[in-house]
Amino acid sequence: MKISINPYHKLSIGMKWLFLGATVISLLVILEDYTTYVVNEFNYEYSWYAVPAKAVTNFFIWILFTPIVDWQSRAVVLNKNTDRYKKIILILLTTLLMAFVHRFLSTIAFDGLYFFKSGFMASPLSEKNLQLLYSGTLTSLIQGWILLGLFIAILYYQQYLEKQKELNLAQLKALKMQLHPHFLFNTLHSISSLIDINPKDAQKMTSRLGQLMRSTLDHERKQEASLAEEVEYIQNYLGIEHVRFQDRLEIHYDIEEAALNATLPYLILQPIVENAIKHGIKDMQEGGSIQLSAKVSGDRVVITIQDNGEGVSSDVPGSGIGLSNVLKRLSQFYQNDFELESGQLEGAGYKVEMNVPFLKFQPL
Numbered sequence: 001m002k003i004s005i006n007p008y009h010k011l012s013i014g015m016k017w018l019f020l021g022a023t024v025i026s027l028l029v030i031l032e033d034y035t036t037y038v039v040n041e042f043n044y045e046y047s048w049y050a051v052p053a054k055a056v057t058n059f060f061i062w063i064l065f066t067p068i069v070d071w072q073s074r075a076v077v078l079n080k081n082t083d084r085y086k087k088i089i090l091i092l093l094t095t096l097l098m099a100f101v102h103r104f105l106s107t108i109a110f111d112g113l114y115f116f117k118s119g120f121m122a123s124p125l126s127e128k129n130l131q132l133l134y135s136g137t138l139t140s141l142i143q144g145w146i147l148l149g150l151f152i153a154i155l156y157y158q159q160y161l162e163k164q165k166e167l168n169l170a171q172l173k174a175l176k177m178q179l180h181p182h183f184l185f186n187t188l189h190s191i192s193s194l195i196d197i198n199p200k201d202a203q204k205m206t207s208r209l210g211q212l213m214r215s216t217l218d219h220e221r222k223q224e225a226s227l228a229e230e231v232e233y234i235q236n237y238l239g240i241e242h243v244r245f246q247d248r249l250e251i252h253y254d255i256e257e258a259a260l261n262a263t264l265p266y267l268i269l270q271p272i273v274e275n276a277i278k279h280g281i282k283d284m285q286e287g288g289s290i291q292l293s294a295k296v297s298g299d300r301v302v303i304t305i306q307d308n309g310e311g312v313s314s315d316v317p318g319s320g321i322g323l324s325n326v327l328k329r330l331s332q333f334y335q336n337d338f339e340l341e342s343g344q345l346e347g348a349g350y351k352v353e354m355n356v357p358f359l360k361f362q363p364l
Contacts, residue, residue: 011070012154018063026055057109062147064105065098069144073151077159095148099140103133106140164332165223190244201243208239224333226361227294227301228260230269234292237270241277248286254293262294262301263359265333271322272305272352280309280350301358306351323352330356 011018033051037044072091187209194202212233225233231253238251273290281288287308294303323342330338339355 011066012073012151012158013066013070015063018066019060022056022059022063026052026059029055029059053113054110057106057113058143061102061105061109062143065102065144066147066151068094068098069147069151072148073155076152077155091148095144096141099144100133100137102144103136103140107132107136187240187244190240194243205240205243208236208243212236212240223266224263224361225266226260226363227255227262227264227303230264230267231255231260231292231294233267234269234273237273238290245281245288248284249281249288249290252289252291254291256295258296259294259301259303259358261361262296262356263361264356265329268326268329268354269303269305271326275322275352276305276307276309276350280307282309284309296358297355299358301356303354303356304351306345306349308345308349310348310350326354330354 013021030052033055072094075087075091187205191202191205191209194205235253238249242249242251269292273292276290281290289308290305291307292303292305294301296302323340327340330340334356337357340352341355342350342352345351
């Protein structure tokens with residue numbers, strides 16, 4: 001096992017972002033100083049060497065202190081059980097000490113850079129530098145608090161994302177738990193009934209069930225899939241149902257090839273198809289039909305699942321456990337950038353249409 005002793009290895013903010021942030025802030029400070037110089041009609045001497053050197057040494061030296069700031073932020077966010085007053089006092093003292101050391105190092109670094117231009121370097125303990133040290137510590141203290149606030153905000157955001165991920169996984173696991181028990185029971189019962197009277201169909205059903213279970217196990221912690229993977233899952237699922245219903249069920253697919261690479265929440269289509277079987281096809285004596293279609297429309301993907309059965313009792317989108325789960329998961333995955341419409345068709349049948357952004361699938 002590889003153990004890293006690098007204090008910058010596991011910061012809440014990556015090093016490249018720290019360097020980028022220090023660069024951007026330094027440039028903004030330089031621009032502000034030059035704007036002030038222009039507004040004052042160039043009535044004082046402006047140094048294109050001293051101003052950038054001061055900005056760079058000030059903000060880039062803060063990177064050295066980021067492990068301490070990261071530790072402070074974790075003490076605030078993660079260590080909830082620590083005594084609050086001790087925590088506050090410790091953070092105040094470390095921030096004050098850090099600001100003092102930062103200002104001292106910034107002054108030395110600036111004098112070092114200025115030495116290359118002037119050939120003169122003042123003593124770190126000279127009267128001028130000591131005055132700068134005392135007066136500049138307050139500025140460094142304010143900057144330190146701002147940096148700490150940034151680290152705390154990012155840590156809270158990372159916790160939020162992690163909780164959302166855990167929530168999505170829990171909901172997906174709950175969906176699988178809803179799917180497996182009754183579906184497995186019905187499938188195994190059908191297989192046992194077919195073994196003697198139609199071994200070929202029993203073998204076909206067993207093969208489809210194996211493919212379905214393998215797909216589920218292979219995607220145990222997966223939260224998204226391509227439309228192609230979702231269609232393959234539905235084909236295996238409906239393949240089993242087709243053996244059960246025989247001539248009472250016809251299945252039609254109309255999938256544009258361009259749509260197959262779209263990204264969807266994993267197992268998002270299965271509850272809709274299951275609803276079509278349960279509420280539409282199950283009680284029909286003949287002529288049952290399910291159609292799954294998908295097409296690309298601009299930067300969107302439109303997916304439609306419809307049957308010619310009786311449908312559910314309500315035409316409100318999200319009615320029933322299946323559609324309710326679909327609606328929640330679409331909301332989490334796409335925020336508000338999706339449409340889900342469902343309703344009875346004229347005469348007979350039920351239709352569910354999903355309109356989502358086309359996001360190209362990126363395999364892990």
